[in-house]
Ligand SMILES: [Zn+2]
């Protein structure tokens with residue numbers, strides 16, 4: 064396979080940036096300190112790595128790698144915690160849930176001598192996307208997941224980003240004093256002002272006005288036109304959700320909610336709306352998206 068170091072390095076950096084940007088939105092309640100990397104460093108594993116943050120001061124670093132360590136001809140992506148103080152990582156692996164327990168432990172004896180550091184026994188297909196613990200001299204320790212994404216995929220791999228963010232977040236939430244993910248963060252991921260999000264949700268959950276809204280719209284989603292009853296029969300009758308239309312940015316806390324500020328949506332469209340910007344024309348935009356994708 065032809066090696067194209069320049070593109071590969073750029074691709075690694077773009078991927079690490081994407082992971083950092085996404086992970087930033089999942090840090091609340093954890094000790095994670097994420098920064099978007101500006102450069103990738105050369106690694107002794109025939110590839111590069113970029114540092115995207117740490118688990119707190121003097122704590123393990125978070126890194127994204129792209130190299131041939133796993134023993135395949137093509138480079139593979141890797142998301143890991145790294146430390147020079149081994150107990151920091153061994154204590155993490157004892158705290159995390161079972162599915163994050165290391166599936167393989169690697170030491171210097173498992174690597175091949177040569178120009179680059181490479182696994183002598185390449186990573187089994189089943190060992191991708193499951194944590195590998197690497198222990199080297201001087202306390203240098205890695206704990207991370209390799210991704211099977213192929214080198215030929217030159218756009219940033221969305222699956223890798225999703226897995227890397229999930230892995231980093233799972234570990235960070237297993238640490239002492241970490242809090243479970245804030246429901247509001249989950250519900251309005253792009254919106255920074257948590258107080259306003261709480262206010263938005265409170266308005267939607269005020270039962271009486273919400274009921275009035277759904278009755279007015281005959282329980283029909285105003286985005287995709289779904290009526291739960293038509294799909295779920297009796298089980299879905301009288302079911303829908305109310306969405307507050309007021310732009311989140313301008314929402315004031317003690318303004319009374321009026322019926323015309325609410326609209327009826329299905330559970331799916333509601334979640335999609337909350338992934339948008341919190342602007343009044345989100346509904347119109349989402350309708351257009353649904354229309355375009357149904358053609
Ligand atoms: Zn809908």
Ligand SMILES: [Zn+2]
Pocket residue numbers: 267305306307333336337
């Ligand atoms: Zn809503």
